[in-house]
Amino acid sequence: MDADPNSVSRGVELMGTPDQAEAGGSGVVSRRMTGQQSGTDPYVFMVPNNKVGLVIGKGGETIKNMQARIGTRIQVIPLHLPPGDTSKERTVQIDGTSEEIEAAK
Structure with a gap:
C-alpha cells in the first residue's frame, strides 16, 4: 500500500520458514487474517511527525x-508525507486480535 504506484518494482517481505512459504504461507499472515476476521477493530492513534522514525526504526527494523514478534500488522499512514503537506501528525494503525493489539500498544 505504501509503494509508489508509478514504480516498476515493489519490495516485499516474506516471513516464515521455507516449508511455510512452499505450503502457501502461515504463521504471521494467518494470525493477522484470523484477527481481522474475528471482527476486532483496528487500534488507531496519532504520532507527531518528528516521532514517526522512532515507530518505524532504521530501515523499518523496529516496526x-x-x-514479526507479535503477529500483528502496524501501518504508518501515510508512510511519507506528500510534497506540500503541512500535517503535524500521522496515523498509526494496528490490526490484529485484541491480544495482539494490546501487545503492540
Whole structure:
C-alpha cells in the first residue's frame, strides 16, 4: 500500500520458514487474517511527525520486528508525507486480535 504506484518494482517481505512459504504461507499472515476476521477493530492513534522514525526504526527494523514478534500488522499512514503537506501528525494503525493489539500498544 505504501509503494509508489508509478514504480516498476515493489519490495516485499516474506516471513516464515521455507516449508511455510512452499505450503502457501502461515504463521504471521494467518494470525493477522484470523484477527481481522474475528471482527476486532483496528487500534488507531496519532504520532507527531518528528516521532514517526522512532515507530518505524532504521530501515523499518523496529516496526518489522514488532510485527514479526507479535503477529500483528502496524501501518504508518501515510508512510511519507506528500510534497506540500503541512500535517503535524500521522496515523498509526494496528490490526490484529485484541491480544495482539494490546501487545503492540
